[in-house]
Amino acid sequence: MPRTVDREEQRRHIGTALLRLVSERGLDEVSVRTVAAAAGRSPGAVQKYFRTKEEMLAFAAELAGEHVERRMAGVDTSLPPRRALRALILTTLPVDAERRAEATAQLAFAVHAAHHPRLAAIRRQVDEDVRQALAAWLEAAGHGAHATAVADAVIALSDGLALRMLYAPQEHEHLLTVLDHALDALLPAPPAMG
Amino acid sequence: MPRTVDREEQRRHIGTALLRLVSERGLDEVSVRTVAAAAGRSPGAVQKYFRTKEEMLAFAAELAGEHVERRMAGVDTSLPPRRALRALILTTLPVDAERRAEATAQLAFAVHAAHHPRLAAIRRQVDEDVRQALAAWLEAAGHGAHATAVADAVIALSDGLALRMLYAPQEHEHLLTVLDHALDALLPAPPAMG
């Protein structure tokens, strides 16, 4: 077995380049060749790690999902509930360059998934994970009633806000106040003692 | 001036075919040739009405926006407030084949707009119109406080729910209950007298 290399790391390298490309130029600028160039590889090399473009996209979609889940897991959930929830949501919103890139990719994949079952399955799994995490945290924070319904509403709200922020960056600030207003409404009064 | 034809009607005919194509096969199946085929025209004929593909996409995006606004304008807003608001939102959700097609196209254009300024401008205008309509109605229904913030939250929520319904149709019913729960939370108690 000569000249062996960490295949998974190479795949992540290429997948990361693909995500960057999606966020910077859009999903329809993604081709085997452009991804290879963005990854500093030859098109032939990319083919060694992904037999088809669809396989490459699926891998990148999973990678993007992992990024979101990791980022959410890194939030300090011992903060005051309302503040923690806001922090959790902000991890999915395009508030800085890195998050903007991730949000762009997520939404591009989501729309793409409407016509590609394999991507749809990945998206559903990511949604499910995020929903569980949010619901679990909501219950722990004392908002047990309708926790999953609130979690799903929060997810939908976040996606909608993120989507609009992408093509209307001028409204960024305003949309953050919309988020706060909606969260105030969505969460029943905190369990006393601010 | 021989052999004249209603150019605007032809453009709408082609634009409608484009929207159908987007909803059925996705935005990246849209090409001058596939649109021509879907419209029952030759590629050359399509070129007579749209000098470039981008122009064709922009026209279709405006057309889709008009569809949504027309549909919302058709809602009987004299219904009980909560019911009317629900009806307004349902016009943007993929609850039947026709609305599913429109929602699919809207979201595809929205994501596309993240990298195409011309489409972004169209989307922002549609959002603005919908926001104004919603806010005006909210005020008339006695929810004057934070009317535009609520309107924007409702828009984001709708977009997020619609997006998810597209790749997770299994969750359709559940997401409608999420919508109801969120609306209950978003609207302050109705101005007495149910």
Next chain:
DNA sequence: CTCTTTGAGATACAGTCGTATTCTAAAGCG
């Protein structure tokens, strides 16, 4: 009628697409 302008289709072109195949060089194993 003829002339002229238009709609509409056909064709041409250079470029890109996804993918299959072929090549070169390098590195671990015996």
Next chain:
DNA sequence: CGCTTTAGAATACGACTGTATCTCAAAGAG
């Protein structure tokens, strides 16, 4: 050392892309 397997680049292929150009039939204006 040589052998063999691999990484990676290069190339080839047919299909499709957006757009420019050409041809031809049809229809109003004179």
